[in-house]
Amino acid sequence: MIEFVRNVRLWFVPEDVREEGATPDYRFSLANERTFLAWLRTALALIGGGFAVDQFLPDLRWGWRVGLALALLVAGVLCALRAVNHWVRCERAMRRGEDLPVSRFPALLSLVVAVVAVAMVVVVLVGWEG
Amino acid sequence: MTGPASRVRDPGLQPERTRLAWRRTTLSGTVAGVLAGKAALTGGVSTAGIVACALCCACWLGLLGVAHRRIRALAATSTPEVLAPRYATAAVLCTVALAVCGAALVARG
Numbered sequence A: 001m002i003e004f005v006r007n008v009r010l011w012f013v014p015e016d017v018r019e020e021g022a023t024p025d026y027r028f029s030l031a032n033e034r035t036f037l038a039w040l041r042t043a044l045a046l047i048g049g050g051f052a053v054d055q056f057l058p059d060l061r062w063g064w065r066v067g068l069a070l071a072l073l074v075a076g077v078l079c080a081l082r083a084v085n086h087w088v089r090c091e092r093a094m095r096r097g098e099d100l101p102v103s104r105f106p107a108l109l110s111l112v113v114a115v116v117a118v119a120m121v122v123v124v125l126v127g128w129e130g
Numbered sequence B: 001m002t003g004p005a006s007r008v009r010d011p012g013l014q015p016e017r018t019r020l021a022w023r024r025t026t027l028s029g030t031v032a033g034v035l036a037g038k039a040a041l042t043g044g045v046s047t048a049g050i051v052a053c054a055l056c057c058a059c060w061l062g063l064l065g066v067a068h069r070r071i072r073a074l075a076a077t078s079t080p081e082v083l084a085p086r087y088a089t090a091a092v093l094c095t096v097a098l099a100v101c102g103a104a105l106v107a108r109g
Helices: A002-012 A014-019 A026-056 A062-096 A105-126 B014-041 B047-076 B085-108
Strands: none
Touching (some): A002 B085, A026 A062, A026 B085, B047 B085
């Protein structure tokens, strides 16, 4: 938890990242940045999906529609926050010459997306009448 | 950084790939923003809808601004600086604000 607070502080205080270790090859930093951007796009896609569920499934029962849309929006928020946190952690690990941090997040996100997809299938098959 | 060493082209085209990644991200943001605008203004124009639409536009412009500055920084030299965490955080906050706006819109209607 203290580690997380420290990372959050680093989001806003860029200079502190440079205090530790040595600057890595700029190509590694750029690769890390692209990974961050890929996660940010995933977050934006989830948020867009949330809007789309709300907008383009008007015949759905209110509870299902709002529930699915909110689930996608919340997943998008978590994905975005995790993107910047993981980026800071990777950047620090590279500066210190440590192994890159491992993460359970991709597995969790896959499970959430799978659950939402199954829910969509169920809703489309049985839930149209409302 | 205008010496001869900085003119050497990276055969892996890392800065270009990163620039395009930023561009793709702004495109994703645009799609999400358009869907947000549709959600905000559908079913009649109301004050709340216009405020939400303006907030979504602000988030989109924020993301565009961050991407623009980063793309310019990437194009300036052939061995660019590390992305400033400030920018990363700004981009993420725009995304989160868009989602919060969306949650409010979804819960409303």
